[in-house]
């Protein structure tokens with residue numbers, strides 16, 4: 001860990017936010033976490049800039065669009081330990097079902113234009129949507145991952161165990177502590 005207080009980050013890529021809901025289900029342990037470390041970048045603290053150095057980063061969700069790709073690479077560069085946080089980050093899971101549905105343009109057309117014939121008319125009038133990657137992938141297919149924390153979502157006890165072990169300078173032993181789904 002760095003000489004200053006440990007720095008934590010979390011990020012939400014292509015996921016449903018359920019893993020972050022489980023993080024919030026740490027409940028009173030969030031006070032213990034705030035006493036032990038600084039959460040500098042996360043949807044739950046609404047930070048706008050990525051700090052230059054992070055000790056532990058939890059990544060929820062798969063890589064589904066260009067923004068996900070860019071954010072993941074930035075966080076990897078700046079993080080000492082990067083954790084695939086939940087099944088979507090670990091395997092692609094629900095987010096990767098898009099891969100089975102004919103590709104991003106067909107999914108966009110169906111989702112936003114309600115076109116039953118599924119003709120791939122590119123919805124250029126939707127600039128708020130970042131360009132979708134052709135194929136959704138789990139994060140380890142883009143960057144090196146230090147720990148995989150499966151679960152849909154991971155149980156708060158597992159999140160707590162993994163984060164506090166790292167904060168204590170120990171390597172979390174996740175054997176037998178996790179399950180998919």
Ligand code: SF4
Pocket residue numbers: 014015016017018019060061085086087088089093094151152153154
């Ligand atoms: S792993 Fe489950 S809870 Fe987490 S983002 Fe994916 S679908 Fe949501």
